[in-house]
Amino acid sequence: MEESDKIEIRVIGRMGNDPLSPENFDIREIKSLFDVVETLLYPNQKNSRAPITYSLESGSVRNIFRTTRQSAAAFIAIVSLVQQSGSLEGLELPTARAFQEIQKSAIRNNFTYEFGTPYNDVPSLTISKETTYHINENLWADAEFYFYGVLVNAGGKDKTNIHLQTKDNGLLTIATEKEFLQGLEENVLYKHFMVRAVGRQNILSGELDTSSLQLLELSTFDPTYNEKYLDNLIKKASPKWADIVDADKWVSEIRGING
Structure with a gap:
């Protein structure tokens, strides 16, 4: 069995007049985090991914996820890259969208999200209402x-x-x-x-x-290769190319490409 490791997303803020805690952290926000973490860990293989388990702990709200050590390391590498670049450019679209959803939540709820591990007090990435992690639609x-x-x-x-x-x-x-x-x-x-x-x-x-x-x-369409059909097409087309000395040059001229 592959070794596992933990990642953490800490959410800091208030719910009404009370500091955010496991007792008042709404399940809608938890569900959104589930979707984000699954996308960040396995952006292109959700149907065949390794198990991800979850626990909710105090300390504002500490969302702890356990998955494979390799996936956890890749997660930290991505969030560190985003922190260093200050941008979502260069990320795969599902990954960029996941970070953008966190940014929207930070602005909407006045939450601060800290991405990292339970073993390190210094977050690898912080997203708050002051940050600007958005996809460049242009x-x-x-x-x-x-x-x-x-x-x-x-x-x-x-x-x-x-x-x-x-x-x-x-x-x-x-x-x-x-x-x-x-x-x-x-x-x-x-x-x-x-x-x-x-x-x-x-x-x-x-x-x-x-x-x-x-x-x-x-x-x-028929995906099978039909050699006889291809040969017939070549035979039909060949007479039309008889007077063309340099076929590559002729095609380039038709396409407007200067040799």
Whole structure:
């Protein structure tokens, strides 16, 4: 069994006229911390993550989380990096959003959050109403994407979406209209599809905001390699290239690229 370690998020503030304590720390705030810690520890593998256990202790409010030693060390490394840089830039989007939620809570509730370990009195990161940890929205722009994968789920009571299992991007949740799913005449589950979607992308890193995806088009495709089909396409196209001496140069000119 992998060795475990502890991380701590201490919350300092007041609830009404009383200092914050385990007796008056609302479960809504505890739930928010659960979501934040899970995202910080396992931003891209929540379905296969190691167990995270929790205890609530006095000292304003000390939220103690126990998980694997490796994940705890990575947690401290990330919060220390944020403290040193004073910015959320360069973080994966789920991680940056988790810190931004803490920043919003600090401003909304006049709380101070101290990230660290139970073994060290000096926090690795402090977020309060005086700090400014926000995502730079100017770095994100709308873009169009093509995804290929197996459709493993579709529907939803309030928010309608499809779930596409892809090789390069994992499981994607893509919002769609209820009327679109109602209009499908055949079972689409566990079949291969090409999905055209619109969403947001970081203009510097190229990172995809997977929470922003909206379906534009859904069409079936065959993922198997068909050598005969490819050969036929080459034969059909070859006569059109017969008079072109330098194919690479011709393509560059068509694309407007100067050699």
